[in-house]
Amino acid sequence: QSALTQPRSVSGSPGQSVTISCTGTSSDVGGYDYVSWYQQHPGRAPKLMVYDVSERPSGVPDRFSGSKSGNTASLTISGLQAEDEADYYCCSYADNTRVVFGGGTKLTVL
Amino acid sequence: QVQLVESGGGVVQPGRSLRLSCAASGFTFRNFGMHWVRQAPGKGLEWVAVIWYDGSNKYYIDSVRGRFTISRDNSKNTLYLQMNSLTAEDTAVYYCARDRSALHYFDYWGQGTLVTVSS
Numbered sequence: 424q425s426a427l428t429q430p431r432s433v434s435g436s437p438g439q440s441v442t443i444s445c446t447g448t449s450s451d452v453g454g455y456d457y458v459s460w461y462q463q464h465p466g467r468a469p470k471l472m473v474y475d476v477s478e479r480p481s482g483v484p485d486r487f488s489g490s491k492s493g494n495t496a497s498l499t500i501s502g503l504q505a506e507d508e509a510d511y512y513c514c515s516y517a518d519n520t521r522v523v524f525g526g527g528t529k530l531t532v533l
Numbered sequence: 534q535v536q537l538v539e540s541g542g543g544v545v546q547p548g549r550s551l552r553l554s555c556a557a558s559g560f561t562f563r564n565f566g567m568h569w570v571r572q573a574p575g576k577g578l579e580w581v582a583v584i585w586y587d588g589s590n591k592y593y594i595d596s597v598r599g600r601f602t603i604s605r606d607n608s609k610n611t612l613y614l615q616m617n618s619l620t621a622e623d624t625a626v627y628y629c630a631r632d633r634s635a636l637h638y639f640d641y642w643g644q645g646t647l648v649t650v651s652s
Contacts, residue, residue: 426577459638461578468628468645469570469578474638512578516636520592522568522580 542646
């Protein structure tokens, strides 16, 4: 059960946009529109930011957006703010009633 | 408001057992599936197991199947994870999380409980 592939780190300056990719296979990301993204600050529990590829829970700023093309999903954060600095994890439903996470991406706001 | 509070973590020797609990409040527990997700120190998130809202179905990651058992008591609004034959690779913070739409995503998470397997 391999993890989804994410870049280890990305960075951007305040106000800029960054995109985090998440690559899987046809058995997970490519096969289902059930990709979600979680933000985790150090020492804290993960927080849901995007679900079902591109839906945002109430309370999550519209600066966070999700998309998918084939076996790769993406999270774009526009208008970067200092508080966006955190680890981000993608997650997908997978064949045989499983859930698989990405390895995580550390976002640094310069 | 939704609250999930894990307990039961600690230091345990390899080969021994431990039971984690997750007390739920602020929502109708019996209506939701529940998951355990773990995070080894300095590592990423790893899904461990899920149990259906009524306990009728349970699914596990390969590495814990046969050693871990997920269960729930809807009368007590509590989720459990019985962990047997523990190894160092099971050392992690264990989070419980509420399921939405049958494994599509997790909308609420607990604060986690640390399990350390060491002699």
